[in-house]
Amino acid sequence: MESGPMNISLRAVVGEDQLIVREGIVSMLARAGIEVVASLDNAADLVRVTAVERPDVVITDIHMPPNLADDGLQAALKIKADQPGVGVIVLSQFLDAAYALDLVGDDPSGIGYLLKEKIATPDLLVDAVQRVVSGESALDPDVIASLVGRKRISDPLENLTPKEREVLALMAEGHSNAGIAAKLFVTVPAVERHVTGIFSKLGLQQTESTQHRRVLAVLHYLKN
Known part of the structure; x- marks a missing residue:
């Protein structure tokens, strides 16, 4: 089922060098009530153009001209540095996983990283837009799974229960x-208990705000 129009009018800029993919993204956003400027x-x-238009969200492919390398990712990083209030989704x-960590x-x-194959489902793309515009993250579950599978040495995450690891993985997805x-x-309340356990085992002190500890936990999970 496709997403209906959003309650709040949002403005987006799309970067994609393949015309058919670019038009598909623009069409999906338009059907959801998101204005592509x-x-x-x-x-x-x-x-x-992002510096001029100052949209709510930028959606860009990683591999873009002029170099067809990680130009889109570098553009996303610059946009996020120059305009931290703009949500950024990289496709x-x-x-x-290395690209996700760089991003x-x-x-x-305010960061999203999605595999292109997934955005054939409009709901997924629109949900990601809503999340990053709200200041949350939207990371592809397959990328999270890849990061989880990396070998870790002396990692406090090993102290987490399987359920706490599951909760933390979903936190990392946003x-x-x-x-x-x-x-x-x-x-x-059960999730809140798991989150409290995660904070405690990762040594995230209660002197920090809950949201800040949540961000620190996710960063620890992704980078350690």
């Missing part, structure tokens, strides 16, 4: 406590 086929114009043809940097808020509860078919 510009759609571009190269990274240089993406940065320039990738292939699963590459996340020191703060996953889900709220209510969203995690729905995914795991448990109550919100």
